[in-house]
Amino acid sequence: MKQFCLKILILLLLSPWILPAQEVALLKYRGGGDWYANPTSWPNLIRFVNENLGASLHEDYATVEVGSPDIYRYPFIHMTGHGNVIFSEEEASNLRNYLIAGGFLHIDDNYGLKQFILPQMKLVFPELDFVELPYNHPIFHQKYKFPNGLPKIHEHDNLPPQAFGLFWEGRMICLFTFETDLGDGWEDYEVHKNSEVTRTKALQMGANIIQYVFTE
Numbered sequence: 001m002k003q004f005c006l007k008i009l010i011l012l013l014l015s016p017w018i019l020p021a022q023e024v025a026l027l028k029y030r031g032g033g034d035w036y037a038n039p040t041s042w043p044n045l046i047r048f049v050n051e052n053l054g055a056s057l058h059e060d061y062a063t064v065e066v067g068s069p070d071i072y073r074y075p076f077i078h079m080t081g082h083g084n085v086i087f088s089e090e091e092a093s094n095l096r097n098y099l100i101a102g103g104f105l106h107i108d109d110n111y112g113l114k115q116f117i118l119p120q121m122k123l124v125f126p127e128l129d130f131v132e133l134p135y136n137h138p139i140f141h142q143k144y145k146f147p148n149g150l151p152k153i154h155e156h157d158n159l160p161p162q163a164f165g166l167f168w169e170g171r172m173i174c175l176f177t178f179e180t181d182l183g184d185g186w187e188d189y190e191v192h193k194n195s196e197v198t199r200t201k202a203l204q205m206g207a208n209i210i211q212y213v214f215t216e
Contacts, residue, residue, distance in 0.1 A: 024210070025062040025074040027105070030091075033083035037110050041186035042078065048203040049210050053143060057210075067091035071098050076213050077105045080183050082112040085120050092123040099124075099166075099173040104213045107176045108183045111156050114176075121166070121174070130164035130176055139163070139175070142211040144204035150177060151201035153185040153194065175209065182206055 026042060028035050046057045064070050064077065067090050071077065077098075087095065099105060107117055118130070133139065133149070140146040140163075150161035161180035165172040184192050185202020194202075 023058055023074050024076040024078060025064045027077050027079040028063050028065045029085050031084035031086035033081040033085050033116065035081050037081050038183040038187050040188040040191060041183045045186045045203060045206045049207050053207055053211055067094050075103060076210065077103060079105060079107045080110045082110050083116065085116040087120045087123055096124045100168055105174040106209055107174065109178045110181055110183055114178055125166060128166050130166055133163040133165050138216060139208055139212045142208040144208050146205060150180045151205055152180060153198055153202050154181040156181065
C-alpha cells in the first residue's frame with residue numbers, strides 16, 4: 001500500500017498515536033475461536049519477508065482487538081483460527097471504518113473458520129460479497145510467481161485452494177485464503193513437519209501478499 005489514506009492521517013493528527021512504518025498485527029476476536037493459532041508463523045514470515053524483500057517489518061508483531069482504536073496503527077492485519085467468531089456492532093463498525101480508511105485484512109482459514117467468519121464479514125460489509133481472485137491477479141505475480149493461484153499447504157477436505165477478495169471502490173481491502181492454510185506452512189518445521197518445498201511455497205505466497213498490500 002503506497003499510503004494510508006487521508007481518513008487515517010486525519011485520525012492520527014487528532015490523536016497522540018504514531019503510525020509505525022510497515023507494521024503488521026494479529027487480530028484478536030471474541031467467540032471462542034483460537035485467534036492465537038500458529039504462534040510461530042508470523043515471526044517466520046516476517047523474517048522471510050525482511051530477508052528476501054528487503055523490508056523492515058518489526059519482528060515482534062503486535063496483537064490488536066477488533067474494536068480497539070489501536071487497529072489504526074497497523075496497515076496490515078492478519079486473522080486466523082479454527083472456530084467461532086463474533087463481532088459486536090461496535091467492532092464491525094470499527095473494522096469497517098479501518099478498512100475503508102486504507103487498512104487491509106488477511107483472513108487465513110486454519111480449517112473450520114469459513115462458516116463463522118463469512119457471516120461476520122457480512123455484518124462489516126453487508127453490501128459487499130467476496131469475489132474469487134483469478135490466477136492473473138497481481139497478488140499471485142509479485143516477486144514470486146504462482147501461475148496457478150494459491151499453493152496447497154494442508155489437505156483438509158482435499159478441495160482446491162481458493163483466494164477471495166473484498167473490494168471497496170476498486171481496492172482490495174480484505175483477502176480470504178481458503179483450503180490452503182498458509183499459516184501452517186509458515187510455522188516452525190517441528191509443528192507440522194511440512195516439507196521444505198511446501199514451507200517455502202507458503203512463505204513465498206505470504207511474502208507476495210505483504211508486498212502487494214504495501215506496494216499496490
